[in-house]
Amino acid sequence: MNWINAIIQGVLVGGLYAMYATGLSVSFGVMRLVNLAHGDLAVGSAFIASTFCLATGLSPFLAIFVVLPLSALVGIGLQVAVFNRVVGVDPSYQIVATFGLSIAIQNVLLQQYAANPRALNIGDFGNRSLKLVGDDVVIGLFPLSRFVVAVLVLVLLSLFIGRTRIGRAFRATSDDPDIARLMGVNIRSIYAVAFAIAITTVALAGIFNGMQTQFSAADGPALLIYAFESVIIGGLGSLWGTLCGGIILGIAQTIGAEIDPGWKQLIGHLVFLIVLLVRPMGIFGKDELR
Amino acid sequence: MTSIQEFSVSRTTITSRICQSVLLICVFWMLFIASGDNKASQGKIIDICIFIVLASMWNLLTGFSGLISIGQQAFVGLGAYSLIVLANGVGINIYLAVIPSAIIVAVISIPLGLVAFRLRGGYFAIGTWVIAEVVRLIVKNNQSSVIGAGTGTSLEVPESLKSGRYQVTTFIAISVVVVSVVFVYLFLRSRFGLALQSVRDNETGARSLGVDSYRVRFVVYIVASFFTSLAAATYYIKGLSVQPDAAFNIGSWTAPIIVMVVIGGIGTIEGPIIGAVLYYLVRDFVSKHEFFSDPTFLILTGVVALIFALFVKGGIWGLLLRKFPKLTVFPVKRRLHIENFEFDQRGN
Numbered sequence: 128m129n130w131i132n133a134i135i136q137g138v139l140v141g142g143l144y145a146m147y148a149t150g151l152s153v154s155f156g157v158m159r160l161v162n163l164a165h166g167d168l169a170v171g172s173a174f175i176a177s178t179f180c181l182a183t184g185l186s187p188f189l190a191i192f193v194v195l196p197l198s199a200l201v202g203i204g205l206q207v208a209v210f211n212r213v214v215g216v217d218p219s220y221q222i223v224a225t226f227g228l229s230i231a232i233q234n235v236l237l238q239q240y241a242a243n244p245r246a247l248n249i250g251d252f253g254n255r256s257l258k259l260v261g262d263d264v265v266i267g268l269f270p271l272s273r274f275v276v277a278v279l280v281l282v283l284l285s286l287f288i289g290r291t292r293i294g295r296a297f298r299a300t301s302d303d304p305d306i307a308r309l310m311g312v313n314i315r316s317i318y319a320v321a322f323a324i325a326i327t328t329v330a331l332a333g334i335f336n337g338m339q340t341q342f343s344a345a346d347g348p349a350l351l352i353y354a355f356e357s358v359i360i361g362g363l364g365s366l367w368g369t370l371c372g373g374i375i376l377g378i379a380q381t382i383g384a385e386i387d388p389g390w391k392q393l394i395g396h397l398v399f400l401i402v403l404l405v406r407p408m409g410i411f412g413k414d415e416l417r
Numbered sequence: 418m419t420s421i422q423e424f425s426v427s428r429t430t431i432t433s434r435i436c437q438s439v440l441l442i443c444v445f446w447m448l449f450i451a452s453g454d455n456k457a458s459q460g461k462i463i464d465i466c467i468f469i470v471l472a473s474m475w476n477l478l479t480g481f482s483g484l485i486s487i488g489q490q491a492f493v494g495l496g497a498y499s500l501i502v503l504a505n506g507v508g509i510n511i512y513l514a515v516i517p518s519a520i521i522v523a524v525i526s527i528p529l530g531l532v533a534f535r536l537r538g539g540y541f542a543i544g545t546w547v548i549a550e551v552v553r554l555i556v557k558n559n560q561s562s563v564i565g566a567g568t569g570t571s572l573e574v575p576e577s578l579k580s581g582r583y584q585v586t587t588f589i590a591i592s593v594v595v596v597s598v599v600f601v602y603l604f605l606r607s608r609f610g611l612a613l614q615s616v617r618d619n620e621t622g623a624r625s626l627g628v629d630s631y632r633v634r635f636v637v638y639i640v641a642s643f644f645t646s647l648a649a650a651t652y653y654i655k656g657l658s659v660q661p662d663a664a665f666n667i668g669s670w671t672a673p674i675i676v677m678v679v680i681g682g683i684g685t686i687e688g689p690i691i692g693a694v695l696y697y698l699v700r701d702f703v704s705k706h707e708f709f710s711d712p713t714f715l716i717l718t719g720v721v722a723l724i725f726a727l728f729v730k731g732g733i734w735g736l737l738l739r740k741f742p743k744l745t746v747f748p749v750k751r752r753l754h755i756e757n758f759e760f761d762q763r764g765n
Binding site for chain 1: 710718719722
């Protein structure tokens with residue numbers, strides 16, 4: 128029964144990983160941008176939510192409605208100040224710039240909040256669970272609802288990209304920014320929208336993560352790696368692939384942890400490397416990686 | 418009408434000869450300190466030499482080959498642990514174990530590279546990081562007494578080698594830095610170096626001219642991991658104690674390396690050397706002042722890297738070159754001299 132529980136936990140955590148990965152996938156898909164500060168933005172949002180809750184005494188669920196618009200604004204600001212300057216240039220400058228940003232954010236958080244881990248307290252809701260098959264298989268109510276929200280976000284996003292005018296501009300820009308510009312697409316505003324989506328989804332994921340586990344200033348890089356692995360396992364350019372990638376990574380980690388607590392991350396990484404060797408375009412990807 | 422009979426092609430210039438002589442004097446000065454008894458200065462020389470090597474190798478990967486690695490800590494850690502295995506485990510003399518441990522790491526880098534090379538560009542970068550994490554976790558989960566799992570272990574220095582360890586290590590560090598820089602210089606001047614830079618500048622173009630871009634880059638990847646671990650092994654003869662979380666730490670190795678190269682000037686041989694020395698001097702100065710706590714210094718490092726990557730792409734060396742276009746220490750470009758005219762490859 129432990130194994131079934133582990134797999135269920137893995138699937139539910141996978142939803143969270145997919146939410147981390149969505150922003151990475153969108154910003155790479157639309158802008159060819161690899162943002163190494165992605166995970167730090169999630170951690171930063173969780174800290175802001177925690178500050179908000181401590182100051183006002185309100186529930187973290189209400190904090191979401193404050194933090195998300197705020198992070199969308201921060202995202203547009205970052206896009207204008209930093210990312211527009213590194214889109215389309217030599218990727219090494221992109222990596223260095225976002226790596227510098229990542230180090231700066233991590234240490235600002237470390238200085239502001241010290242090295243102590245924090246958590247977002249959601250009270251009784253965090254402890255409730257559904258019991259299946261007698262009492263053996265347990266599904267936490269909060270992880271389940273988090274998974275549902277993650278799937279919902281992906282559904283909305285794929286409808287947005289597939290069905291709306293801006294979504295069409297997204298796809299056009301992704302295929303060929305120069306031609307898209309000739310056809311009257313305002314590339315800069317497309318980039319700003321794409322980045323706002325990237326940062327809001329990752330902020331939501333960061334807050335959801337903080338509602339269940341403790342987080343600290345140095346967590347960003349690990350979250351970036353999980354997001355990246357989910358994207359690559361699932362295949363670039365496929366949101367549903369990313370969800371499957373996140374779930375596969377989540378299951379690999381919980382099974383690893385079941386074997387030996389020290390192996391949680393290792394097994395996840397190894398599954399990622401195996402997928403990379405056997406099917407470098409990812410499970411749902413059509414093209415070779417670019 | 419000008420006849421183009423009186424022409425010559427050269428690489429070295431008067432400035433490059435002067436600068437190289439100055440560098441040679443610096444090397445002799447370091448050797449002089451190495452033979453002395455001042456452990457504090459020797460420690461500083463070791464650190465600077467190690468960081469020049471690490472920065473030059475990251476620059477060879479990223480600046481000259483377009484292979485953006487943020488996983489160099491993998492080779493630092495592997496170099497440290499190969500040294501531990503050879504010295505503590507097998508019982509080889511600690512000084513003689515340095516080169517074999519780098520060779521071991523170069524061999525290990527082949528399968529690691531096969532995985533990393535599945536990814537391109539920015540995703541290659543994160544891939545190298547994941548690989549470094551995998552290596553760290555494997556080492557951390559290894560319970561054998563030689564490796565020492567998560568708590569790490571220390572290099573055992575036999576009684577006979579205890580005196581003079583700093584002196585010998587400083588000599589090794591100076592040799593490693595000289596060999597690496599000269600190697601990078603000659604490598605880039607060779608046929609292979611030309612192929613390498615052509616792949617970076619235009620991969621399709623280079624391939625159409627018959628350059629095997631995969632092979633060229635792979636060779637550089639192995640070479641860089643060899644020299645990175647050579648420097649790391651030297652560093653740990655000084656440092657002695659090795660823990661997986663420290664030796665495989667991206668923040669204490671790859672982050673400063675990247676900052677050094679970007680400040681100095683990416684894609685030049687001189688840049689990483691300038692950047693490494695400057696970074697070391699600033700860090701040394703800052704560590705004496707209370708105001709610059711660790712996080713403050715790291716915030717500044719991050720912001721400086723960001724600003725250089727956005728606005729000062731050529732780094733300090735690039736700024737100097739703009740002021741003094743003929744300045745060069747390690748000339749890689751060819752210059753054409755025709756009677757009273759002088760051109761370099763860009764036709765200036």
